[in-house]
Each structure stands twice: as C-alpha cells, then as structure tokens.
Amino acid sequence: MKGIELAESWRPAASRAGRIAAAALAVALLAPGLGQAAECVARPELLDLGTVLPKTRAAIELTKEVDIVALGSSSTEGYGASTRLRTYPAELLRALSLLFPGARVNVLNKGIGGQQVDAMLERLDRDVFPETPDLVIWQLGTNAALRRYNIDSFRRLVAEGVDRMRSRGIEVILMTPQYAPAVLALPNEEEYLDAIATVARERGVGLFDRFGIMKEWFDREQMAYAEFLVRDGLHLNDFGYQCIGRLMAQAIEQAIEQAVRR
Numbered sequence: 001m002k003g004i005e006l007a008e009s010w011r012p013a014a015s016r017a018g019r020i021a022a023a024a025l026a027v028a029l030l031a032p033g034l035g036q037a038a039e040c041v042a043r044p045e046l047l048d049l050g051t052v053l054p055k056t057r058a059a060i061e062l063t064k065e066v067d068i069v070a071l072g073s074s075s076t077e078g079y080g081a082s083t084r085l086r087t088y089p090a091e092l093l094r095a096l097s098l099l100f101p102g103a104r105v106n107v108l109n110k111g112i113g114g115q116q117v118d119a120m121l122e123r124l125d126r127d128v129f130p131e132t133p134d135l136v137i138w139q140l141g142t143n144a145a146l147r148r149y150n151i152d153s154f155r156r157l158v159a160e161g162v163d164r165m166r167s168r169g170i171e172v173i174l175m176t177p178q179y180a181p182a183v184l185a186l187p188n189e190e191e192y193l194d195a196i197a198t199v200a201r202e203r204g205v206g207l208f209d210r211f212g213i214m215k216e217w218f219d220r221e222q223m224a225y226a227e228f229l230v231r232d233g234l235h236l237n238d239f240g241y242q243c244i245g246r247l248m249a250q251a252i253e254q255a256i257e258q259a260v261r262r
Helices: 014-028 054-063 088-099 117-122 124-131 142-146 151-166 189-203 210-219 238-261
Strands: 065-072 104-111 135-139 171-175 206-208
Touching (some): 054 171, 054 238, 065 124, 088 238, 117 151, 124 151, 135 151, 142 189, 151 171, 151 189, 171 189, 171 238, 189 206, 210 238
Parallel strands (some): 065 104, 065 135, 135 171
C-alpha cells in the first residue's frame, strides 16, 4: 500500500437529481462560505466506536506501519471537495500521522461515487483484499436510502461484507450517512441508520455516527448547512470533509487507547 490513492472521478447517478433539487435550493439560500469560521467539534460519546481496535493498535505500536482502506461512495471519493487532497481520507491520513508520529500511516481511498452496498461488495476482492489492510472504514447507506434499496437486503449485504472482511482478520468501522437535507427529506432514512447500527452491534465492529455528529453541528452548534455542505444539499464541503477526517482519527485513537486498557 502506498499512501493515498485517488479513485476515478465521481459519476453522479441520474436518478438522484430529482431527489436532491429542492435540498440544493435550500442550501443555496443559506449564507455560503462560513465553513472556515466554524469549529470542528463532537461530544466524546459520539466518538465512541463501540469497539476496540487491537490489530490496528498492534500495527501502529509493533510493526510501526498501519494500512487503512476507506471504502465507500461519493463522500469517500470526495465529491464536493475543492481538490482531491481535501477528502476525508486525505485528512484522516494527516490527522493520524500527527497522532502517531512513530508509525507510517497509509490510507487508500477506494470511494466510487454513486455505488450502493452490492456494488461495493463486488469489488472487495479487487479493491480491498489485495491491499491486506489492518482496518477498513466502510461508508455506506446514503445511496441505498436515496434509491429506496430494500432494507432487509441492505442489512443482509452489510452483514455479509463485514463477515467477509473479518474472516480475513480485518478490523471494520461502519460509517453512517451524512446529516443533510437530501437525506432528511426521505421518509425512512432512520431504517438505514438502524440497519447499519444493528450490524455493527451484532458483529462487534466499529460504528462512526457521522449522521449524529453532523446533526449536532446543525442542532447543538447552530451551524448553517452551508458551513459544512456544498450547494447540492448532500455532499460535504472542504470544512465538512476536514472535520470528519479529524474526528475519525480521534475516534480511532480513542479505540486504540481502550484496546490498551483491556
């Protein structure tokens, strides 16, 4: 693995356009360009992954090199970022390198825009397993919710993917969808959030509650959507990606510290 690999450019799904048009208008009406003044915050309990990461800890402390694959769709690939070096995986690499200066941190960006869980499962053998990662961060659920993917099939496929990765000794963190107007406009986004949380709990893997963190930016911190989203009402801007990358690094550090105490 050689640090960050930048995937193909994002390809939006045509079926998504109608669903997010109204949300994009709502965000466009909010004051733009406020992100740089906002703070990147999250309550400690929101950074609790619900699991420990002993393999990741051993890679950092013993072999002095940790390999991470960021698997997902457009918000992993980085649609909405001003450059490809401002994606959340890029920021995660920077943040973890500062947190663990004695180890080489490698983060491979395997996000492809528009993909759902079944398409990501199909490329595990191509994009994940050959990299022999210590940790996979799997961002999923947004496209499934937007396209009304059958919830039972979604839950089953997420569990299948987790089982396949764990069978190879890979630690897994599941990342929930973003808190954004395009997602909130759906009638049943909670079902997909619950499905991801259920799989994480039943399989004993990590859960990074991106939805809950971003909800607190809006509710508790009273941030406007335009401070962390681009105008489509769905994807993060530079600040949003930077913040998610940094908070993910803090969550991983916390899980590693918990592994040491056990």
